[in-house]
Amino acid sequence: MIPDLGKYGFEVASAYAVSILLLLVIVGLSWRQSVAQRRVLEAAEARKNG
Amino acid sequence: MSLWEYANPKKFMGWTGPILPWAFGAAGLCLVVGLFWGFFLTPDDFRQGSTVKIIYLHVPAALMAINAWMMMLVASLIWLVRRHHVSALAAKAAAPVGITMTLIALMTGAIWGQPMWGTYWAWDPRLTSFLILFLFYLGYMALWAAIDDPDTAADLTSVLCMVGSVFALLSRYAVNFWNQGLHQGASLSLDKEENVSDVFFFPLLVCIAGFVLLFFALVLLRTRTEIRARRVRALQLSEVR
Numbered sequence: 001m002i003p004d005l006g007k008y009g010f011e012v013a014s015a016y017a018v019s020i021l022l023l024l025v026i027v028g029l030s031w032r033q034s035v036a037q038r039r040v041l042e043a044a045e046a047r048k049n050g
Numbered sequence: 051m052s053l054w055e056y057a058n059p060k061k062f063m064g065w066t067g068p069i070l071p072w073a074f075g076a077a078g079l080c081l082v083v084g085l086f087w088g089f090f091l092t093p094d095d096f097r098q099g100s101t102v103k104i105i106y107l108h109v110p111a112a113l114m115a116i117n118a119w120m121m122m123l124v125a126s127l128i129w130l131v132r133r134h135h136v137s138a139l140a141a142k143a144a145a146p147v148g149i150t151m152t153l154i155a156l157m158t159g160a161i162w163g164q165p166m167w168g169t170y171w172a173w174d175p176r177l178t179s180f181l182i183l184f185l186f187y188l189g190y191m192a193l194w195a196a197i198d199d200p201d202t203a204a205d206l207t208s209v210l211c212m213v214g215s216v217f218a219l220l221s222r223y224a225v226n227f228w229n230q231g232l233h234q235g236a237s238l239s240l241d242k243e244e245n246v247s248d249v250f251f252f253p254l255l256v257c258i259a260g261f262v263l264l265f266f267a268l269v270l271l272r273t274r275t276e277i278r279a280r281r282v283r284a285l286q287l288s289e290v291r
Binding site: 003004005006007008009011012014015016018019022023025026027029030031033034037038040041044045047048 | 081085089090094099100101103104107146150153154157158161162165264268271274278279282285288289
């Protein structure tokens, strides 16, 4: 199933690994910040309302 | 109803919430299909061997690095002209996504360059203008972080964005301006002679769609976060008073 990458196997694999890692980091960070900010806002609105 | 009403923070939160899971789903699907197709089902290039498979990451990331800055420019201009807060927040939200795309383009380019050119880096016009674009992204994010007043930060970062757009355009057209350096011409062209072969082109197109959709989804998500942060700030200020 894995294609034969010949003598450039390391280069191709590392390009994919670095890119996928960076994409996962930005998606993960954005998601985490979104959840955290929503909780902070809910707490602030609860304080305001009562 | 005017188009501008969709940029009202409350309306923006309303219409973006339901489409966000679809945008992430479509982005994930395009990326999985495009990268699988490109990595597993396309042949090696007769000159570049298997390194041609890096094209499915390098080209979409480079394209989005430039287009993210252009989107920030449009949003910044809307802020400067119409003072729509959501547009300033959208520009701020796009910067970390844009710098990630720039970093992917720079790193995959270096990894690809080593076996093809014999070096990871050269002071070639396109590579250098991309590095400057990366530094502009860093400066833009640092400027947002350095200024407490959000409106002043939006004004100053908008000006920086306009200056940086010169380099964003330069990185797009550098290979046309200076016919020198190691970097090849554009991989995608309307001229069939210059365009990449169909066997690489179609999976590349799917990957580009994946990167565009991922950028769109991330900017929506991050803009929603910025709007919530702005609301928290307003509530905290009202508590102090």
